[in-house]
Amino acid sequence: MKPLIALLLILIGSTTTFAQKKTVTQIKAELEKATNSPLYVKDVLKKRFVIDTIVIRGTNRFIGLPDSLGYHGKVGKVYGPYNNGKTLVQILAKAPATFNHIAQIFLDTSVFTRRIADSLTDNIMLRIRQGSTTFEDMAQAYSMGGEAATKGDLGWVVRGSLIPQIEKELSRRKKGDIFKIWTANGLHIIRKLDDAKEDHGYALMMRVFL
Structure with a gap:
């Protein structure tokens, strides 16, 4: 009886782990709904993240993806994945300049x-x-x-x-x-x-x- 219970517990654990695994599409949708995205990534997704301040030096030509997204991207929107499917990018806020x-x-x-x-x-x-x-x-x-x-x-x-x-x-x-x-x-x-x-x-x- 005990081996069956043990097996059942293993199966339940496996099912739970599988149920918690989220697709990239689900992660993007949930991040866009979250009221505090960094906290959601840290406490719910338990993923590593970095927050960068991007300076947009010109609006006609961009140095790379960060300043292009920083200028054209919509606040709250999640973009990607980039880097061979390893990174998502979310614009948290924007500020004006002259x-x-x-x-x-x-x-x-x-x-x-x-x-x-x-x-x-x-x-x-x-x-x-x-x-x-x-x-x-x-x-x-x-x-x-x-x-x-x-x-x-x-x-x-x-x-x-x-x-x-x-x-x-x-x-x-x-x-x-x-x-x-x-x-x-x-x-x-x-x-x-x-x-x-x-x-x-x-x-x-x-x-x-x-």
Whole structure:
């Protein structure tokens, strides 16, 4: 009789363990319903997790999955699995930041002398203002910062990630202004494409390891 009872207990234990095992779909659904996701992961799922603060430096081009999800993802939504089915990602919260939208033509003074760079910059700006060429054409022809591929457009860039001299001057300029700024790297021709705006600048993200 005792061996039967023991076997029954083993079967009950096995059934209980099987019943508690959740699919990825179930875990995602329950996480999205939970009022405290980290506590749910810790006490109910008993899974390891990490919470990261994601800084969104630009809204046009993303460094990788974290900042792309941080910007485009919906708060509370669970994404994944990623890393060959090993990780889920949930956006816990978002916070705003200020973004500038600029275009740039960069002349590297390790290639040009300062005198030539300054003279070329003045000529480029004059031609743009006279309407004989466009900022986009000049960016493709002369810019040495990699933005030639986007015709000079750097997209919306979070305040604090641009060179301080450029950000300081932007605060004094109006939409459409073109100006030049010397930095340690070279000479920058900047066009302020839009007034500054508020957008998603930070995201609190939880990674759950399955």
